Amino acid sequence: MGNKAPIVEVRNIFKSYRRGTQTVPVLDNITFDIEEGEFLALMGPSGSGKSTLLNLIAGIDKADSGTITVGGIEITSLSETELAGWRATNVGFIFQFYNLIPVLTAFENVELPLLLTGLSRSGRREHVDLALKAVSLSDRADHYPSQLSGGQQQRVAIARAIITDPTILVADEPTGDLDRHSAEEILHLMERLVHELGKTVIMVTHDPRAAGKAHIIKQLEKGVLNSDVHSQNTF
Amino acid sequence: MFILKILFKNAFRHKLRTSLTVLGITIAVLAFGLLRTVVVAWYAGVEASSATRLVTRNAVSLVFFLPISYKEKIRQVPGVTEVGYSDWFGGVYKDEKNFFPNFATDAKTAIDLFPEFIIPPDQKTAFLRDRKGAVVGRKTAERFGWKLGDIVTLKGTIFPGNWEFVIRGIYRGAQKGTDETQFFFHWSYLNESLRKTAPYRADKVGWFLIGVKSPDVAPDVAVAIDKMFKNSLAETITETEKAFQLSFISMTEAIVVVIRLVSFIVIVIIMAVMANTMAMTVRERTGEYAIMKTLGFGGWHISGLIFGESLVIAAIGCASGIALTFPAAKAFGDSLSQFFPVFIVARSTIYMDMAAGLIVATVAAVFPIWRAITLRIADGLRRIG
Numbered sequence: 281m282g283n284k285a286p287i288v289e290v291r292n293i294f295k296s297y298r299r300g301t302q303t304v305p306v307l308d309n310i311t312f313d314i315e316e317g318e319f320l321a322l323m324g325p326s327g328s329g330k331s332t333l334l335n336l337i338a339g340i341d342k343a344d345s346g347t348i349t350v351g352g353i354e355i356t357s358l359s360e361t362e363l364a365g366w367r368a369t370n371v372g373f374i375f376q377f378y379n380l381i382p383v384l385t386a387f388e389n390v391e392l393p394l395l396l397t398g399l400s401r402s403g404r405r406e407h408v409d410l411a412l413k414a415v416s417l418s419d420r421a422d423h424y425p426s427q428l429s430g431g432q433q434q435r436v437a438i439a440r441a442i443i444t445d446p447t448i449l450v451a452d453e454p455t456g457d458l459d460r461h462s463a464e465e466i467l468h469l470m471e472r473l474v475h476e477l478g479k480t481v482i483m484v485t486h487d488p489r490a491a492g493k494a495h496i497i498k499q500l501e502k503g504v505l506n507s508d509v510h511s512q513n514t515f
Numbered sequence: 516m517f518i519l520k521i522l523f524k525n526a527f528r529h530k531l532r533t534s535l536t537v538l539g540i541t542i543a544v545l546a547f548g549l550l551r552t553v554v555v556a557w558y559a560g561v562e563a564s565s566a567t568r569l570v571t572r573n574a575v576s577l578v579f580f581l582p583i584s585y586k587e588k589i590r591q592v593p594g595v596t597e598v599g600y601s602d603w604f605g606g607v608y609k610d611e612k613n614f615f616p617n618f619a620t621d622a623k624t625a626i627d628l629f630p631e632f633i634i635p636p637d638q639k640t641a642f643l644r645d646r647k648g649a650v651v652g653r654k655t656a657e658r659f660g661w662k663l664g665d666i667v668t669l670k671g672t673i674f675p676g677n678w679e680f681v682i683r684g685i686y687r688g689a690q691k692g693t694d695e696t697q698f699f700f701h702w703s704y705l706n707e708s709l710r711k712t713a714p715y716r717a718d719k720v721g722w723f724l725i726g727v728k729s730p731d732v733a734p735d736v737a738v739a740i741d742k743m744f745k746n747s748l749a750e751t752i753t754e755t756e757k758a759f760q761l762s763f764i765s766m767t768e769a770i771v772v773v774i775r776l777v778s779f780i781v782i783v784i785i786m787a788v789m790a791n792t793m794a795m796t797v798r799e800r801t802g803e804y805a806i807m808k809t810l811g812f813g814g815w816h817i818s819g820l821i822f823g824e825s826l827v828i829a830a831i832g833c834a835s836g837i838a839l840t841f842p843a844a845k846a847f848g849d850s851l852s853q854f855f856p857v858f859i860v861a862r863s864t865i866y867m868d869m870a871a872g873l874i875v876a877t878v879a880a881v882f883p884i885w886r887a888i889t890l891r892i893a894d895g896l897r898r899i900g
Binding site: 340364365366379395396440 | 896
């Protein structure tokens, strides 16, 4: 670690929200890098700005000032339309509440991001089969989200996140809604994505056990980044 | 296929709400279709009129007669091929509720001038031979169970007395829109009687029906006829059959305007109902649209999904409404055949139904689409959980 090129470069990011006539600062001059293949955990108390920071890196929110470069592309200068296209191929999302589309089967949920690619139907099927196999859910392909447990739904969400082979994976409290056993399974799966597939993962969590799986833990407090904590899980 | 599946599944995610909305659209389209059919039926006589037929009537009013002697003068006008004449008889069969239009007419010419009334040759011959003979439309014959040879008595209202007729012919319409409710008999039968009972009313007709060579000569012929009788005791107005029919419609135009207005109000009401359904739907799915945007789906994709869903609901309701319009119009037409001799669902009505469905789907989707595409992803995600 430490000698790889940064895949994410965050420079002097400021972000604030308006609440009525008041401006509430959320992120205050954030600067850091994330290297390729790194598993980074963002921790901090509620309202510290960690989800906002994650959203900025994932291109679903705009900073007031500063730049963010992901995979060599400065996403802070992209338009909304360009950002949508960029997200489709460069970012995989894992959310706390899985956020699967309830009327689609596990297979179709995983297939959804591929509709934005030029892949043929058979090509999409091949990709989805592989992704579901990677999360050990091939036998649940035809199940609807309501027919799956929380852990299984999160595994489907992970399959959906990796289906386009994105540059980075962002996870917002991925174990926050799961029991301990399911949370362990999900964290193990995320570790495998980093170790076996070389994915770069940025995870927001409150859970110290989840953060313990990451290589680096960054602490945010009142919008300010504290010094890094290197986890023992580095390799 | 995938997208269609999503559209249908989304449309029926809230089954009760969607079913009620579909039912509302079905009823609205049915009501719209029936009201439009009433309007079309109102104008059926106008639509069925021929461009090569002119009508000459008394310039003062239709209730004033014209002398039969005008016939030969009119025949002399260049461009005229045939001249017939008729009187509105206004006879009642047993009871006033049994209304059907009945005319005393110049039988031979009437048959020639109305090729859209198809009478079998043997019946035509029998009718022309029998002074008391009458020809009746298929619908009226079926309504009263009349058969050839039956003796029918009409009670005169304009021409008092009981008038006996023998059914010698039953005509059917050449087209769907041809009126099959009329009853006509020999004007000479009426006139002979009037000569005895009311000589001052004899040898007069209600209007002349004139056949012209082609539609192009019709305006010149009309002008020539009216000029011929200018400053006479009975001045004339000659107009195309269409204009003549329209003059009747104009008397009831306010009713037609109201019917038209109500038909559009029905669509506006269902538009509001549908817009409410779509607004609720999109509000419930705000999080899902945020997720889709997160995955890279753009405004066009989201708009397509919302509009598609609106279209699916509207299309199902519209198709059901159109399908029900035909049997409903049939039942409606049968029960009110005395007022609407031609009550058929016109192709233009179906097109208007479809257009109404499309407009409802589009308008209902506009605001929800705007809400969804202007939604900030971060705000949308915050609503989940």
